[in-house]
């Protein structure tokens with residue numbers, strides 16, 4: 001996202017407060033916040049948990065950076081890192097696209113799962129990545145989430161899932177849809193085992209992921225101003241033929257309507273997770 | 282003549298096609314409809330209640346389309362709101378309490394994509410329904426009778442036996458929607474239908490459904506008595522088979538049924 005925005009920055013039109021050299025813009029040291037339009041020094045943003053220091057906008061995070069923010073350094077052991085994407089519909093161009101995403105994102109699929117520690121507390125964690133097919137859930141995402149849930153049951157550990165997803169992955173057809181049932185059934189087993197599951201909703205979380213494990217946490221947290229829903233705003237607008245109200249489908253909207261327990265800023269997320277884990281020990 | 286996937290999409294959506302209530306009327310000796318989710322309201326796009334099948338009590342739930350414009354407006358074209366799914370879960374838990382098998386009829390263009398449905402947690406309602414169904418201690422039989430679209434269909438079809446009528450379809454998203462997203466051209470819906478693997482035969486080969494019920498050449502509406510008889514037989518056989526399992530076996534089998542889909 002941030003990278004997309006920088007292409008649109010024109011130095012003539014937007015004079016930043018700081019003395020931005022054209023060369024710095026070109027080599028990508030600066031970004032423009034898509035919320036407040038402020039030109040920001042990339043390093044400042046990075047140090048601020050990838051949150052705009054000016055307006056508090058939470059930029060989207062890769063799974064790798066999310067894990068670095070949440071899991072204690074050196075404690076993360078990834079599970080099923082090499083699971084291969086399947087192509088049940090033999091959908092034209094699909095595996096090619098996956099291959100190019102492997103190169104671009106350096107990850108194998110839209111979720112990274114593993115075991116790690118949060119301030120010394122061992123957890124199973126699954127972190128989705130919106131850079132990979134919009135975080136959509138096909139067979140690998142469904143399978144890795146399910147294995148993560150089963151791992152939590154086996155090792156009697158709390159489970160944390162960071163959600164970001166456009167929904168079920170169209171290119172895998174009904175196999176993708178069925179992952180909703182599969183992951184929901186796995187969460188039911190976790191509940192029977194009396195284990196804690198915290199779901200964290202981040203921008204954006206939609207469709208088949210919202211309608212399965214994302215909404216089934218014992219505790220559902222959300223980052224500020226994340227977009228969260230089942231149907232996308234465009235579809236809803238087409239259906240009701242009306243403009244949608246401001247703030248529709250934001251974290252704050254879900255909190256107001258009773259579908260989110262708490263909105264937590266990114267800088268506080270690790271400590272909040274830690275506190276909740278301790279409260280369930 | 283063998284039909285294309287698109288032919289079946291068209292047949293599955295025909296206004297004359299028998300609906301859940303048509304089958305409920307033909308298959309069960311008695312049916313008492315029960316209403317409401319006890320939270321917000323009663324969603325008419327999902328019907329449910331208690332029925333008897335050869336003297337055995339069962340719980341029946343179905344997504345209900347209309348056959349006329351007026352009926353369809355009343356039934357919201359079979360597109361459930363969260364309260365529909367919550368009513369379904371309430372009735373299913375009631376079935377579990379009284380040890381009644383559950384039979385669901387699937388027929389929906391998808392969950393209702395409106396503002397109010399989002400306010401009332403459409404995603405949560407669908408997710409919770411699937412989660413609850415996965416551990417109900419009674420046999421669950423789901424029958425796709427028309428259009429099984431998206432999470433709106435899956436929400437009440439997590440069960441032990443998934444059955445499809447020959448000319449019904451089951452998909453992640455309508456072929457029109459699929460074509461508009463992946464081909465950027467909704468007029469290529471017919472082509473999408475052929476590629477999406479949405480027919481009963483294809484889904485049986487993929488291990489997603491268990492059985493197929495044959496229909497008359499031009500669709501179930503041409504001999505609803507006969508189709509109902511076949512559905513009834515299929516329900517009876519399934520209940521007989523599933524009743525032999527103890528609860529633990531039943532639940533393990535159900536879990537593994539979905540667990541193995543990759």
Ligand SMILES: [Zn+2]
Nearest residue numbers: 033036052055
């Ligand atoms: Zn900003």
